[in-house]
Amino acid sequence: MGPCLSHPAFLLNALLTPMIGIHMSRRLIALAVLAPVLTLAQAAEPAGKLATESIIKRTIEGRLGGVKIDAVTKTPYMGLYELRVDNEILYTDEKMNFIFSGEILDAKTMQNITKKRLAELSAVKWENLPLEAAVKTVRGNGKRTLAVFSDPNCPYCKRFEKDLARVTDITIYTFLYPVLGADSIEKSKGVWCSADKSKAWNDLMQNGTAPAAGRCDTPIEKTFEFARKYRITGTPTLIFARGERVPGAIPQEQVERLLAENSK
Numbered sequence: 001m002g003p004c005l006s007h008p009a010f011l012l013n014a015l016l017t018p019m020i021g022i023h024m025s026r027r028l029i030a031l032a033v034l035a036p037v038l039t040l041a042q043a044a045e046p047a048g049k050l051a052t053e054s055i056i057k058r059t060i061e062g063r064l065g066g067v068k069i070d071a072v073t074k075t076p077y078m079g080l081y082e083l084r085v086d087n088e089i090l091y092t093d094e095k096m097n098f099i100f101s102g103e104i105l106d107a108k109t110m111q112n113i114t115k116k117r118l119a120e121l122s123a124v125k126w127e128n129l130p131l132e133a134a135v136k137t138v139r140g141n142g143k144r145t146l147a148v149f150s151d152p153n154c155p156y157c158k159r160f161e162k163d164l165a166r167v168t169d170i171t172i173y174t175f176l177y178p179v180l181g182a183d184s185i186e187k188s189k190g191v192w193c194s195a196d197k198s199k200a201w202n203d204l205m206q207n208g209t210a211p212a213a214g215r216c217d218t219p220i221e222k223t224f225e226f227a228r229k230y231r232i233t234g235t236p237t238l239i240f241a242r243g244e245r246v247p248g249a250i251p252q253e254q255v256e257r258l259l260a261e262n263s264k
Helices: 007-020 026-032 034-042 053-063 113-122 155-164 182-192 197-207 220-230 252-263
Strands: 071-074 081-085 088-092 099-101 135-139 144-150 170-176 237-240 245-247
Touching (some): 144 252, 155 197, 155 252
Antiparallel strands (some): 144 237, 237 245
């Protein structure tokens, strides 16, 4: 489920909407834009031996109406080049005759190569997290760890918190990430300035009990800066101990599985 998206998450959507004529979620944009992009790409002159990463980047950016391509990397399969656009991956051939959207599977192992690559690109090293800027909650022995970027008004976050409440032997670092407006910011300030931050957060998310107005300095802006750097654009966003990032609310069973995998 989810996530609740902050405004930066709609950047690619806003730039591509004129090309496809409708407003769609960012997850569907790559598929929706495939047909018109193919038409443009097929009409292009062959790039031949000059199709280096830099030329591909510049050329495809022009054809996509100014959408920024963060990186171009040659893959070891089918002569394709990987185009990283925000948190998405597209593919093109050396001559840029085609642009491919979708997932690539290894036919021998059936491993999802695209999914694995996205996980690598989106990973956040645990040691890079500013844990001092998070609300810390310890349950049981607290041996397992999880970081969550959450907005107090995000319905997916509230649903996720109810599932997360059933997980034991865990230390949760909740980063107050109020992307949904002024009320979210005020509630986040209230939580941070409470005598018991963890209790205030749980009361708010599970019982709907809003904290008193905050009257202290908060690390919310620091959290925004970190999120911008690592392109965390929606809530909830989960970070596990080995750096794996999971966007959106997931059920308790999946949380337990990922915690187990990250504890080995």
